[in-house]
Amino acid sequence: MEINNFNDLLEFARRESEPQRLLLVFIGTTLPENASTEQIAAFHAGKGGELEPVMYVDKDPHEILSFEALSAESADYGPPWSLVFTSSVSWRDGHAPISEETEASLQHMIECIRAGLFEGMLPFDRDGEPVRLVSVSTT
Numbered sequence: 001m002e003i004n005n006f007n008d009l010l011e012f013a014r015r016e017s018e019p020q021r022l023l024l025v026f027i028g029t030t031l032p033e034n035a036s037t038e039q040i041a042a043f044h045a046g047k048g049g050e051l052e053p054v055m056y057v058d059k060d061p062h063e064i065l066s067f068e069a070l071s072a073e074s075a076d077y078g079p080p081w082s083l084v085f086t087s088s089v090s091w092r093d094g095h096a097p098i099s100e101e102t103e104a105s106l107q108h109m110i111e112c113i114r115a116g117l118f119e120g121m122l123p124f125d126r127d128g129e130p131v132r133l134v135s136v137s138t139t
Contacts, residue, residue: 003122003130004130005067005124005128005129005130006067006070006084006086006124006128006129007066007067007128009022009086009122009124010022010061010064010066010067013061013088014061014062016090018090018091018092019060019090019091019096020060020061020088020089020090020091021058021059021060021088021089021090021091021096021097021102022058022059022060022061022064022086022087022088023056023058023086023087023088023089023102023105023106023109024056024057024058024059024070024084024085024086025053025055025056025084025085025086025106025109025110025113026053026054026055026056026074026078026081026083026084027051027052027053027054027081027082027083027084027085027113027123028051028052028053028054028079028080028081028082029043029048029049029050029051029052029082030049030050030052031043031049031050032049032050051083051113051114051116052114053110053113053114054078054079054080054081055074055077055078055079055081056106056109056110058089058102058105058106067124067128068128070084071126071128081126082125082126083123083124083125083126083131084123084124085109085113085118085121085122085123086121086122086123086124087105087109087120087121087122089101089102089105109121118133
C-alpha cells in the first residue's frame with residue numbers, strides 16, 4: 001500500500017496483522033541561535049529553522065478517526081506545531097508493548113529528530129501531507 005497522506009498511514013496501520021501503536025512527535029520550528037539574515041528571512045517565509053519537539057503521544061490507530069480529528073485534538077492539548085513525525089511499535093505474540101517500551105521509543109524518536117536523523121519515521125505537515133526533509137549540518 002502506498003502512503004500518500006496521514007489517513008493512508010492510519011488505514012495501513014489498522015490493517016496490519018499484529019496491532020500497532022502509532023508514535024507521534026509533534027514538532028515546532030525555531031530559529032538557530034546565531035541565525036544569519038538569510039536564515040531569519042527564510043524562517044519568516046515559512047522555510048527553514050530548527051526542528052523542536054513540542055509534544056508527543058502514542059495511540060492505537062483505531063483511536064484516531066482522521067488526520068483532521070488528530071489535528072483538532074492536538075490543538076486542545078498542546079502548543080502549535082508545524083510537523084508531526086510518525087513511527088510505530090507492534091504487538092508481539094498478542095501482547096501490547098509495555099508503556100516503558102513506547103516511552104523509550106518516543107524518546108529515541110525525539111533524540112533522532114534533534115540530531116537530524118529521520119530514518120524510519122514519516123513526517124507529515126499540518127495538512128496531513130508527507131514531507132521530505134533534508135538534514136543540513138551547521139557545523
